[in-house]
Amino acid sequence: MSLTPANRMRLGTRSCAECRRRKVRCVFLPHRKGCESCATHGTPCRTQQPKRRPAVSLQRSEELGGAFRQLPDIAQLGRSSFPDSHSSPSYLSTASSDGAQLHAALDPSDEGIGHLESVPLINLFRDARLIQSIDGSPHKSVPTAGLDVRVQDATRLLMDSVPSQPTLRLILSETNRYWLTWPLCYYGSDTSDFLQPDRVNIAQDFISSALTSLNPSLVAKALLFLCLCIQQLAKQCRARSLLPDRVHSLVESYISIASTLLSIDSEHGGSIDALESRMFLLKICVTTGKPRKAWTTGRSALEAALLLGLHRIDQQSTDRKKKLWRLIWQSDRHLSLLLGLPCAISNTHPGVRNKLGGESIIEQILYECSFLAGAVAERDQEFGMADYAVTVELDRRLQQLQYLFPPSWFHSTTDQEISVDMHYYIQIAMLQYFLLSKHIHLPYMLKSTAEPRFLPSRISTMAASRSIIQAYHQLRDDHRTKSIICELMDFEAFSAAVTLIIGIFSESKGGLRNYAQAAGDWAIVRTCVQTLRRTEQLLECSIARQGAQLLEYLSMAWEGNGDAPERFESIIPFFGKIKINRAAVARTQEWESGRMYPMDDVSMNPPTNARDSSLCYHDSGSQLLWENTIEFSANPSCFDYGADLGGNWQDPVCFGAAYEWTQSFSHVETTDTVAGDMRDWTSTSAP
Incomplete structure (x- = not known):
């Protein structure tokens, strides 16, 4: 046996990975998949593989680090060139190239953090004309293989609990008149692409296709919308007997799976669909009488909305984003007032303070009630130190709000020609107004027996309680809304x-x-x-x-x-x-x-x-x-x-x-x- 070591074989020959490792000759016989040596030793015959490329995340980190290392040189170049109004073509190309590289490094393709282009550092570069604004909304990155597996594992649990297609259509047909009383369910990119009572076929196709997709936020959205429909079924509804399980069990199962999917989506930056899904979940908590869970769900939605930049809405924002942002912060106000907790955003925040205009009467009333609810919640946080004059001022602002209501709304009879959702929101607006009046004066109600100066609060609390019951009775006594x-x-x-x-x-x-x-x-x-x-x-x-x-x-x-x-x-x-x-x-x-x-x-x-x-x-x-x-x-x-x-x-x-x-x-x-x-x-x- 020769003691001379065998020569190392070059990468690129036909040698398999095992023969290269053992440094032996690799012979492939005709019509055989593996080499002779691997067949003799009984080992798998695999071809040689090139070295793995660095992970994408590592590559992006290196690009980001390199871009930041170049910042001093870029800034110096900018200062030396700004005094001259006629910049050279070489500078323009250099600045444009470096700015584009920095923009690519800082602005990921994920929708969840697309609004971070407004952070102060990026604004500094934009003001220095080092970053060019890119038109168009950011697109959602393609899910990774690991994400696909997690979504598949979560949705696999749905196979036995999703109603059949005939049952699904029956459920949608029984509940379609209530869809507009819930948060809007968008199925397309256009602002008018949301489910309405006359779009049962579209709703069925949307739910069926969404539940089989690998988009976690879309699956959660369809699942929670279906959950609202099942929850709304009346006791004697035929569709209840066709469900694969009891209503309570189905609702709990759907919520658990949807929560898992929303957690997966939030790890990848979040999306508008995920925000709308959280508002569906909040609505489910409200309808089932769980205000504390609704409050925590609303807080999660509000945090995600801030990360998506919905608080920076203006006249150019889409109607879909405007309505979603308004629904999120207003829901937080009323739940915080009910639970005696502080609001997440103060009245001085631009996303709350700035009114966009062009709103309906109901939207104006709900906005003013929510805005005033923030002031009442703030008073309640320091009630021990708050002067009674604060309550008097809150009551004065409430009385001014009353002039927004049409006089016909306070009558016991309502227009039978209006739609279900319109009648519902009229009564909800009145309920919120009277609930606000009750919360303003409730802390001083019983104090009036000992201190006569608090008697107006007692009178107002009792009057508001009567009006709450009356508005509730009008909603429950009407054939259109009694089953909501x-x-x-x-x-x-x-x-x-x-x-x-x-x-x-x-x-x-x-x-x-x-x-x-x-x-x-x-x-x-x-x-x-x-x-x-x-x-x-x-x-x-x-x-x-x-x-x-x-x-x-x-x-x-x-x-x-x-x-x-x-x-x-x-x-x-x-x-x-x-x-x-x-x-x-x-x-x-x-x-x-x-x-x-x-x-x-x-x-x-x-x-x-x-x-x-x-x-x-x-x-x-x-x-x-x-x-x-x-x-x-x-x-x-x-x-x-x-x-x-x-x-x-x-x-x-x-x-x-x-x-x-x-x-x-x-x-x-x-x-x-x-x-x-x-x-x-x-x-x-x-x-």
């Missing part, structure tokens, strides 16, 4: 009714008694109960069901109705606890002097009718009466906010929580008591 699902709106109407009830009871303490007004307010509460009951019958709405039940019990306790439960406790989300108790008391000489003692040891069954309670006697001969006690406690510390508004309000877990404020109202029924008579109610409070 929105559990957050149902909760707002319920909250207005509770505010009315607290206001009625608090009058017994402050001496501000108006019996006729109290009777009218109870009639409004009963109207709210009936509306909530009808909503619960049409739609799957736990908030409407639980809210109607609680309001009924409060009304029974007020009227002395024998059907009221002897003991009832309920936790109201974002408010506190309500406790209703009916206890037996003895009519003795102490009672005649104003003192009452509960008879916990009474060994007889309570009468079925509260009016017969005066005929029952204790063993000692004293007459038995019934004392109704309603207790309100605010600020629960252990409520599970993860469930938001749709949880079980009668879950006993939180009944023993500590509360910052408690107020009780007691009433003793006698043979002389008139149902609903406020004169026999007494009030006690505790910090």
